[in-house]
Amino acid sequence: MPEHRRYVSTSLRVRITTATTIIVLLVLAVGAAGFVLLLRSQVSRAQSTTARQQAVQLARETEADGVLPPFEADEVIIQLQRGGHVVAVADDDFAQVPPLPVSSRPQVVRLMGERWAVRSSRVRLQDGVVQYIVVARSLEGADDATRSASWLLGAGVPAVSLFVAALTWTVVGRSLRPVEQIRSDVEKIGDDPSGRIVAPPGRDEVARMAETMNHMLARLETARHVQQRFVSDASHELRSPVAAIRQHAQVALLHPDATTLTGLAEVVDTEAARLEELVSDLLLLARVDERRSVNRQEIDLDDLVLAEGARLRALGVRVDATGVGPARVVADIALMTRAVRNAVENARRHARTTVALGLHDDGGHAVLRVDDDGPGVPVEDRERVFRRFERRDDSRDRDRGGAGLGLAIIAEAARDAGGSARLDTSALGGARLEMRLPTSG
Structure with a gap:
């Protein structure tokens, strides 16, 4: 196989695989980033909510007893503040921690190299003094979970993308194999x-x-x-x-x-x-x-038929045109004119004494009949004579049979106008050539 042919097939395979892999990688990367951010936000919010609940509970206990109850935990800092100063702490291990911010909204501060979620609750003592319970909970666990998820997704997204790339490469290759076989067969066929x-x-x-x-x-x-x-x-x-x-x-x-x-x-x-x-x-x-055939237009078919009848009379042929009625069709004027003349000439060549012309509208179709009183056409020849250069055995003489294109032109004119042409037996005993053409109405 020529190298440029192989390159065309391979490059299509590469383009599909590359596009699919990039799309999957982008979708997974965006999804992974969104998941990590959501995980971090949810865990931080959970710690903040817990800190708020602890602050409210400790505030109630402090109002009842007047003192801050002890609470020891490595990941929780509890302060009792008055006027922005630390009055007491629940765990002496955090006595050196500076005053935490007092706010009605959740806050995150960084202490001792970690992030802490801070919430507070007001304490009103019996002497009317207002103090605040401030609770800070460590977010180290949340950060560890976020980092673990980030590492896991960071390794998983490329791995999944590579798997998709390999799968796409295989599937596209198998899908293009029949196409390549078809191309090879067409190349072998040639001309x-x-x-x-x-x-x-x-x-x-x-x-x-x-x-x-x-x-x-x-x-x-x-x-x-x-x-x-x-x-x-x-x-x-x-x-x-x-x-x-x-x-x-x-x-x-x-x-x-x-x-x-x-x-x-x-x-x-x-x-x-x-x-x-x-x-x-x-x-x-x-x-x-x-x-x-770009010259299609509305044609008064009866005008063409009557004109051909008048021409035959001038040649001394007996013509019966009493059955010609009005009919309009859409056709190529030159082609239809030649077809009508060929039909009439064919009848003249084979007629003994009379040619009969008929035209009427048959419910959406113009039916043109050209009859003669000649020998007629055998049933077995009625389809064959519409082929190009086909002449019956008894019409080989050039003066009578022509070149065998007359009936072919009639058939082509009928098909071009959306109709059909056929041969039958006429009422005069000879041949009947009938054309059925859609009317313009």
């Missing part, structure tokens, strides 16, 4: 759309992508075969009139007495007209294939 991708098991997004790509390759293969056949048929049809012109020209050059200038001109004019018609049809179909 040959007949190959297929091996779809991974399951119904996840990657498996569905592989199925979609196989469907795309199948459509490309079909389009390639159609294009190859189209090019082959088109080249054959284009060579035929050119060959006919050259043949008559060479006869005129080698045997001047065998032909006349008028006869040569008639042949050239006829074959050039056929060549021009064929090229126009090919260009029209090419535009339809490229989805370039």
Whole structure:
């Protein structure tokens, strides 16, 4: 595998793993910091509340007895203050501690290298003298718990992040493995759309992508075969009139007495007209294939049909247009005009005496029928003749059958307008060409 190909896959794996790890690390770090701060606040608040309760209880006892009761504890300082001076202490070990702050709100002071939560309560003696019981409780235990939690989380957060990184790296690698296999299969297929991708098991997004790509390759293969056949048929049809012109020209050059200038001109004019018609049809179909029918507009379909009926009458054909009613459709004007003409011309070529035209609105669809009293079309050929360059065996003569693009253009025009075209048996005994097109209303 080329190195740059491997780098693309690996870099995606690295980016996903890195992004996931950074996000997890940030979330865990913020959560750990919040937990440590909350733990420190809650433990400190608990010590402060205990100090307040002790201060109130000692204040009641002092008011009753007039003296501060003794209390010995290494983590509790109890002072009786008057006028900002220490009058007594519950434990002589803390006799040298300076007066603690007296306040109605919780306070934290630093003494002897530690933090202490300080609370106080007022004492009113019988002689009216106001004193204060001040209790300070050590926060060393709270600080130890906070430090332990900090160390634990400080080690745990990176460890969890590394675990997530390893897990993400493994999962992403396994997830991208089918994608890499699909890429490798596509690279092996190259320019040959007949190959297929091996779809991974399951119904996840990657498996569905592989199925979609196989469907795309199948459509490309079909389009390639159609294009190859189209090019082959088109080249054959284009060579035929050119060959006919050259043949008559060479006869005129080698045997001047065998032909006349008028006869040569008639042949050239006829074959050039056929060549021009064929090229126009090919260009029209090419535009339809490229989805370039941008001239869609509302069309009075009955005007097109009646105009073609009048043209046939001028050629001496008996035309029955009594069944033509009003109908409006949205279509490419050039494509639809050519389709209507092809339908009428197809009926004229095969009709014995009469061509019947019909058009009516059938509840949201304009139904166009072109009937003739000719030999009709066998059931087994009614779908095949709509293909490009397809002609029935009894229509191989160029003067009658054309190049096999007339019905193909009709089918494409119907599909382009959102409708359909089909062949059936007419009431006159011949063929009926029917187009169903959505109306503009």
